[in-house]
Amino acid sequence: MKNKLLLLISALIFNSCEYKPQKQKKEQNIITEELHFSHFNDFDSVYWVGNDGNYYSEIDDGAYYFETLDTTYGMSAPEFNIEIDEDFSVEIAITGPTVDTVNYFGLTIGKLLGKDGFVEFLIRNTDEYLISSNTQQIKGRFKNKTKSLYKKLKINKLKHTWHFYINDEKVYSYDFAETDGFRCGPLTGYSSMVWVDYIKINRVLYFDPEI
Numbered sequence: 001m002k003n004k005l006l007l008l009i010s011a012l013i014f015n016s017c018e019y020k021p022q023k024q025k026k027e028q029n030i031i032t033e034e035l036h037f038s039h040f041n042d043f044d045s046v047y048w049v050g051n052d053g054n055y056y057s058e059i060d061d062g063a064y065y066f067e068t069l070d071t072t073y074g075m076s077a078p079e080f081n082i083e084i085d086e087d088f089s090v091e092i093a094i095t096g097p098t099v100d101t102v103n104y105f106g107l108t109i110g111k112l113l114g115k116d117g118f119v120e121f122l123i124r125n126t127d128e129y130l131i132s133s134n135t136q137q138i139k140g141r142f143k144n145k146t147k148s149l150y151k152k153l154k155i156n157k158l159k160h161t162w163h164f165y166i167n168d169e170k171v172y173s174y175d176f177a178e179t180d181g182f183r184c185g186p187l188t189g190y191s192s193m194v195w196v197d198y199i200k201i202n203r204v205l206y207f208d209p210e211i
Contacts (some may be wrong), residue, residue: 030156032089032202035082039198040064046078047185047199066186067193075108077185080201084110084182087158087204093150093197094186101125103189107153110179117179120187121153121164131164131172138174142166150197158207 038044040059047064049057057066057076066076082088096105103124110118120132123142131138144151146167154165164172184201188194 029208030089030204031206032204035088035201035203036080037198037200038064038196040196047076048078062197064186064196064199065193066188066196068188068191071191073188073190073192075183075185075187077108077183077187079181079183082182082201082203084179087156087207088182089154089156089202089204090184090200091152091154092186092199093152095150095195095197096125096189097193098125098149100189100192103192104128104130105186105188105192105194107155107184108187109155109184110181117181119155119162119179121155122187123151123153123166124189129164129166129171131174133179136174138172140171142169142171145169150195156204156207158204 036046038046039062041062042059044059044064047057049059051069054069054072055067055074055076056069057064059065068074090107090109092107094106096103101124104122105124106120106122108118108120117134120130122130122132124130127141127144129140129142144167152165152167154168156163156165160175161173162175163170185199186194186196
C-alpha cells in the first residue's frame, strides 16, 4: 500500500445497513440510543474495504484507511436506518496527511455526489473548518487544543438546527438543511486519503433545549 501519510479522498458506497438499537446513554444534556459504532479494531461489515480502481480502503492497525486513486473526491458513506428528519448525533475521529495544508477532510451526511442534498463538516491542518451544504458554505477557524493526531468532529441535529463541534467545542449552528437520505461517513480531499479511528451514530431521544 502507498505511503499512508501523504494523500486522501472518499467514494460513495451504496451499502444498505439495518441496525437494532443497543443501549441508551445520557451525555452532555442529551439522551441517545446507539444505532451504530465502528471501532475498526477488526473486520467491519459496514464500511467498504477493497480496491475498485478508483478508491482503495482497508482496516489497518485499528483505523479505517480510505484513499482516492485518481484526482476526484468522494465519500465512503453507507446508508443507515434513520430518517433525516429525526434528531440524531454523529461523531467521527479522523485525521488526514499531516503534510497536507490544502485539502479539507471530515464527515459527510447525505448524497454528496448527486448534489441532491448533503451536509459536509470538514477541517484541514491549518485549523480551519468548512461547513457546506447544497445551499450554503460557512468557513471559520478553530482552536486546536489537543495534541492527538485525530480530531473529533460531531454533528448534533436537534429539531430544526444542526450543531457542529470540533473536539467537543461548538463552532457553529444553523437551521435545518435537508439531505438526500441518511448516508454517513468520512470524506477526503482531492487526490488524498484519511484515517478514521471510530465513527458512531446515535438517535437522540431527548435533549435540553438550552444546549
